[in-house]
Amino acid sequence: MSHIHIDVENLTYAYEAGVPVLQDICLHAGENESIGLIGANGAGKSTLLKLLVGLGTGFTGSIRVEEIPLEKKTLPKIREKIGYVFQDADAQLFMTTVGEDVAFAPRNYGLPEEEVEKRVQTALEKTHISHLRDKAVYKLSGGEKKLASIATILSMTPHIILLDEPSVALDPQNRRNLIRILGEFDHLKIIASHDLDFIWDTCERVILLSGGRIVRDGSAEEILRDRELLEANGLELPLSLTGR
């Protein structure tokens, strides 16, 4: 087993007292894994991702990122290691131009301008949107916004990336682009989605959530081909596996 990057033990979380959204979650993720977090709407996928990056307080249990326990005082350190891509790209992009937005994190971490410039260029090249550098964010298409929001994360050179519903609103070409970009990211990535075809294309390991609990944790091959299991948890076989 590779070095453990994320270690979650008995995590329970509720937005309202007495109504837990996540219950007794245990998750161990190694450094080069690609993990798909699947489940029907309201299963707790997005909440789990948000907790991993420290967006949510008052959980019970423990979260450790690269051996560092997730606490208020360790948040800056942990957030340097994790890049989180929001479901809604509009929520991620807030600066005026793509270049400024991609430079936001490296500048916040106090890097010299030369290094910021280098990181911005690399992140834009990796996502194939160098030509959009000076373009105003509001002028981007949905697919471009998604790629730009991934670039804003890559410029942090994170050890881990978390993506919440990354394939939503992407056309086939941008979807293929995104799959390729994720394939090139050779660190730990956790992708929450109910687009099982996307998960099939990008992940080797799958965790199935239902009602805030982990129902199954195993290989993509084993879980995504299990029609009964998927249907019992409000999902369906990926289209690419149905033979249609």
Next chain:
Amino acid sequence: MSSNKIDGAIGEFRSLDTSANQDQWMNRLHPLVKLFLTILYITVTVSFSRYQLAGLLCMAIYPLVGFTVGEISFAGCLKRLRIVLPLVCMVGIFNPLFDREVVLHIGSIAVTGGVLSMITLMIKGVLTVLASYLLIVTTSIEKICRALRLIHVPKVLVTEILLIYRYVTVLLSEAGRITQAYSLRAPGQKGVAFKAWGPLLGQMLLRSMDRAEVLYESMCIRGFSGEFPGGTSLRPADSKEARRAGRASLCWLFFWTAVFLLIRFVPLAEWLGGLFV
């Protein structure tokens, strides 16, 4: 407010952002220089006495040159400021009623102190608005805020300015979405029915708060800790281009500071007038 008007307002915001981020000579000047000159210009303009019309008119040279060098459309400026300028012009509208003493004659027409001070006030207002517009249209809000931090304006205040600017568009876009959804289900109805105002405003506020929170979260997970990072350019500080922009900024600063002080303290208009009389 209809969704079209809201879209128009958002469009105005965005076009200002676009103008501020253009790669023009004026835009490349250091933001601190532009901010300092704007403050100095406003201070000098406001410091003219209410009867010093000639000197004040000379101050128009800064926005005129700025608009020309920055390739800024004056018509576009007037269009954007169509609501503000009449309000500015209304300042001092009652002066002619209070100050009726004749202070000069133009031919056979007697001009009272009230009329003169009204015109002076109007010109002061218009010039200061134009100078502020010149700053905004050539400098992005991030750069203005960084310049404010360079002069040690408290970070809480600067961050507030920046976030308010960002959240205004969030609020407007939410308002646009809600009114659009409303109008699609209320065909033929003009405006929003009075009884729907409460729920609509409530929804708009709640949704805007949600979106603002997500934006803030997005900033936090990228290392935001209450202060926007330094640096005013993405280009390396020691590049040839940056050095050239630095030199140009210094020249611009010294030139205009000298011009403002000259206009303020030397009666240029009277000298020029004397040449022709």
